[in-house]
Amino acid sequence: MNRINKKLQEDGKLLSIYFTAGYPNLDDTVKIIGELEKHGVDMIEIGLPFSDPLADGPTIQESSTAALKNGMTTEILFEQLKDIRKTISIPLIIMGYFNPVLQYGVEAFCKKCMEIGIDGLILPDLPFDVYQEEYESIFKKYGLLNTFLITPQTSDERIFQIDGASEGFIYMVSSASTTGAKQGFGAEQQDYFKRIASLHLKNPQIVGFGISNSETFVQATEKAKGAIIGSAFIKHLTQNGVDSIANFIKSIRC
Amino acid sequence: MKLKVCGMKYNPGEVAALQPDYLGFIFWEKSPRSFDGEIPKLPPGIKKVGVFVNASLDEVVAKIKEYHLQAVQLHGSESPEFCKELKQYNFQEPIQIIKVFSIKDDFNFDELKPYESVCDYYLFDTKGKLPGGNGYTFDWKVLKGYPSIKPYFLSGGIGLEEIESLREFMKRPEAKYCHTIDVNSRFELEPGLKNIQKLKEFKKGLMKDEINMPSSLGERPVRGPYHANEKGYYGEFGGAFIPEMLYPNTEELRQNYVRIMEEPSFKQEFDQLLKDYVGRPTPLYFADRLSEKYGAKIYLKREDLCHTGAHKVNNTIGQILMAKKLGKNRIIAETGAGQHGVATATVCALMGIECVVYMGKIDIARQAPNVARMKMLGAEVRPALSGSRTLKDATNEAIRDWINNPVDTHYIIGSVVGPHPYPDMVARFQSVISEEIKWQLKEKEGRENPDYVVACVGGGSNAAGAYYHYLDNGDVGIIAVEAAGKGIDSGESAATSALGKVGIIHGSKTLLMQTQDGQITEPYSISAGLDYPGVGPMHAHLFRSGRGEFISITDDEAMTAGLEVAKLEGIIPAIETSHAFAIFDHKKFKKDDIVVINLSGRGDKDLDTYIDYFGL
């Protein structure tokens, strides 16, 4: 069974952390992953930086630009991760935009992920129907789970379609926004969380976008299985460096 | 093209079964077809028209109520005031008014003026002994110079024998607003008894593709091999590679854009604004001196004479009307040089809609006059601070804004780029360019098809418009001109077809300039409007399939050509357009080749660059 599925079966709420590979320094990737696992994070999204991250807010944009300036490439990331499964056992997901994957070659990329021990991919700009028509068989061949996003504007009909095609979790975008935009969740988000819960989907949901502290983590996971923190973690890295990751995780899981 | 069958008396049910668009019932006692029976129940979609000759208002109103008429056709000397009263009468359903004008050898179009605001359609009939039903046609050439954009019915003695000449007529510019063909006496066994067989044949002939109403927006979606398919693909290029957050926005547009563009009221408003506000049709000008110098017949399509100085406004007019139809109250746009930003700010001012334009920080600094224009027009100019801080980043920022404002905001993209349906929608709005070239060239050269159409390509919107109606016609050569910057191999270029690889940019699968690793690179050109790392999917397909010939032109070649056009023709082109004028060293033409160059914009905005370059 895929590590993601196994993790989703565990009791309790899951904390997943996103970071941009190659930031703050080119060679921080392995160290950050190690620290995150050590301090009890359940799952990690490794961001493959892209020059034009159009679903991201300023924090992730800046970290991506910096990572590319530091020299990060797809090849280098794979090289950094090649021995990662010797030390790390939690699920690892690569999150990025579709174009770098397309240039690497979708099949070559998936094969490399399998060899390294990557469990899944999140590619927000690879549309659901294109995935199904052209790439699903390749992902499956290499045992990779693909995760789709839903938003407050996604129709129930489409949510059921996405649920039907998913085999891990559904990435529930908390509000109509780019990453890192909102401060806290209002009544509108709460309603949305309840609405999704009432659909009784077959895949558990993990909430992302706008989660920055223990309060928003608790709100987001009241109904959902877990939550993903990205921008707030990157801000913490920018301000405190990679050595104080423990403090950040403690502040969420207090 | 719609069909009206008039003079119903003995067999309206049988005629209705043929599904014409209108059935005419004559309420004039002196006519042998005067109607006083009962109208059978008609299939949906057929409008009942009552035909009157100088009847009183009370009579007309009574008949409308009795027979549930949807339209009245006024054949006498009814005054504009009469039409107005009728129009304002409080019927359950609004009534359409068709005012008839009879034509012999000549017609004074001034007669139409008092009726412009009080009726919905005109009908042109043959002037004869009787008010209608004379049985012979008038010379349709009289309609040349039809000054209005009100749709009209063509009537008077039309029979099966006229199919061919109708087909010819439909290709002419004056047929643009011909809405319906009206037939009567030539399809009868006796007055009031219609010949069903003949009508059937006529309808079939009329519905053939060729006899379609030409309109800026096309009567039905064009689905040739070089047009977008339903999923927005041009060959392998196009589609909608967008994050889920954008799905509802683009989906709303995708589901509605064709339907809205085909609504008569939309077409009419679009055409009206293009005419009165933009100043269309733009001239097709024979460039005598340029032709002599380069040994070909060179025509210039004068998009530089559009309001705001470039073709960009054709698209922004279309999209602002689209935004209104979709109930949006906020507009966002991206801009590089500021041309599209100005065109967007302009239409937002026109409609009184809030406007935010994203522009790279670096472009804001180098395009100060256009920034000032946008501000004068009431738009807010927001700097894009991310990435390389130029056009591609401004586009990213606009997309992010749209993600954050999914309900009330419409994003007016400035070229045939972005996710489906944008490339197709923008191409359709710009297609007015080639639609006009067709009839203008026919007038000047007796043929619709030039040997070549030439246009510069940034994202590709002016080119898409200039090629549109020629895409599927292999007799017309398509030449696309890209910016080579300081040279293809210099590392400072924007020649996407030469340097690009297949990838995804701004939601579209197309050719784009990128690193081996799939990071999008920053292009360079002296012309800000060609400084885009991608190209629209239509053009990627034209390149890959070999349908288009792609030529890249350096900064120096373009600047020299721009100066030459100024000296030879008295026209200072935009630097984007100057690239298109520089092809003559790369492409040789025959002496009698007709070459149409799309003069996409004027050079006022580029004066500083020309001054610096030539030390003027």
Ligand SMILES: Cc1ncc(COP(=O)(O)O)c(C=O)c1O
């Ligand atoms: C005058 C002119 N021509 C051409 C272009 C290039 O755009 P497109 O390729 O979409 O026509 C621009 C863009 O700003 C322009 O201003």
